[in-house]
Amino acid sequence: MSVILVTGGTGLVGTAIKHIIETEPEGSRFGKRPGEKWVFIGSSEADLRNQEQSKKLFEKYKPTHVIHLAALVGGLFINMKKKLDFLRDNILINDNVLHNAHELGCKKVISCLSTCVYPDKVDYPLDETKIHLGLPHESNFGYAHAKRLVDVQNHAYKDQFGDNFTSAIPTNVFGPHDNFDLESAHVLPALMHKCYLAKKNGTPFVVWGSGKPLRQFIYSRDLAKLFIWMLREYDDVEPLILSVGEDEEVSIKQAADAVVKAMGFTGEYRFDTTKADGQFRKPASNKKLLSLIGDFEFTPFDKALEETVQWFQQNYENARIGKPR
Ligand SMILES: NC(=O)c1ccc[n+]([C@@H]2O[C@H](COP(=O)([O-])OP(=O)(O)OC[C@H]3O[C@@H](n4cnc5c(N)ncnc54)[C@H](OP(=O)(O)O)[C@@H]3O)[C@@H](O)[C@H]2O)c1
Numbered sequence: 001m002s003v004i005l006v007t008g009g010t011g012l013v014g015t016a017i018k019h020i021i022e023t024e025p026e027g028s029r030f031g032k033r034p035g036e037k038w039v040f041i042g043s044s045e046a047d048l049r050n051q052e053q054s055k056k057l058f059e060k061y062k063p064t065h066v067i068h069l070a071a072l073v074g075g076l077f078i079n080m081k082k083k084l085d086f087l088r089d090n091i092l093i094n095d096n097v098l099h100n101a102h103e104l105g106c107k108k109v110i111s112c113l114s115t116c117v118y119p120d121k122v123d124y125p126l127d128e129t130k131i132h133l134g135l136p137h138e139s140n141f142g143y144a145h146a147k148r149l150v151d152v153q154n155h156a157y158k159d160q161f162g163d164n165f166t167s168a169i170p171t172n173v174f175g176p177h178d179n180f181d182l183e184s185a186h187v188l189p190a191l192m193h194k195c196y197l198a199k200k201n202g203t204p205f206v207v208w209g210s211g212k213p214l215r216q217f218i219y220s221r222d223l224a225k226l227f228i229w230m231l232r233e234y235d236d237v238e239p240l241i242l243s244v245g246e247d248e249e250v251s252i253k254q255a256a257d258a259v260v261k262a263m264g265f266t267g268e269y270r271f272d273t274t275k276a277d278g279q280f281r282k283p284a285s286n287k288k289l290l291s292l293i294g295d296f297e298f299t300p301f302d303k304a305l306e307e308t309v310q311w312f313q314q315n316y317e318n319a320r321i322g323k324p325r
Contacts, residue, residue, distance in 0.1 A: 009040025175220025
């Protein structure tokens with residue numbers, strides 16, 4: 001029997017993995033396999049910053065495999081405001097998960113990094129060899145340093161004990177169950193929420209920044225499939241970038257246009273160029289992924305965005321929207 005523990009199982013990526021495991025045909029490429037027990041946990045089951053609670057959680061489920069997603073996560077503005085929280089919470093969470101997985105003799109742990117952890121000044125496209133080649137962007141140095149340490153720990157666990165610990169590096173993720181709280185949301189869910197409010201209240205839809213920066217977005221349900229594939233087929237300590245191709249960058253303006261269309265918004269729509277843009281672009285290469293996985297079809301951006309907008313509109317009352325506006 002394999003017991004697969006998914007930390008952060010209540011978040012954007014965790015709920016997408018749960019959705020895929022529960023909806024793909026049993027025994028299929030991404031569906032549940034015989035002998036697998038999947039456990040999805042959120043912070044109400046254990047605060048993974050806490051050593052004692054983390055130990056109890058691992059003793060309770062005795063996982064053989066871990067997909068480690070739990071993290072303090074947020075967009076540009078909250079990262080700039082709370083650098084120490086992002087550094088400390090994530091260091092504690094990661095150390096507790098890896099240490100307990102090691103103590104229990106887990107067969108594999110895949111932890112989640114992010115393309116945000118890369119150096120600010122680096123040659124593009126990003127690839128798996130460039131994580132530690134310079135300082136991260138000043139706006140998110142707390143989060144970035146904590147996440148980079150996971151890769152360092154994975155290598156140390158492998159070298160000292162032979163543990164099969166590795167990491168995945170997704171680009172910007174979006175999908176159902178995202179965080180739509182305007183105080184802390186990433187760019188796409190923030191655009192969706194702002195546009196929703198503009199439509200509801202008859203106010204202008206104002207997008208922060210120039211709209212010019214480019215990003216690679218991955219649909220959470222595609223990412224979920226890639227995690228499931230990695231769990232079964234990828235056994236290397238070196239990280240793996242999980243992303244759409246470099247030729248699929250989308251500008252913030254294109255993303256905002258797609259949100260306007262999906263919401264059917266017809267009111268005033270403009271850009272506030274006094275607000276920060278963040279990095280202009282940071283393309284990541286998915287060459288290594290494609291060379292290993294063979295065939296894989298990503299959901300087209302507009303379709304994934306439409307599905308997410310629909311989910312958000314239908315679940316507004318229960319979605320993570322922060323304080324009522
Ligand atoms: N979203 C993105 O664009 C993106 C991009 C690249 C990488 N990532 C990475 O992907 C992973 C998942 O992110 P996400 O977007 O799914 O985040 P999310 O929706 O904010 O979910 C975070 C998850 O972590 C859990 N968590 C937070 N603090 C915890 C704690 N102290 N103890 C236990 N659990 C805790 C939350 O539990 P509760 O909800 O129950 O509190 C939730 O299940 C993270 O490692 C993140 O760094 C995300």
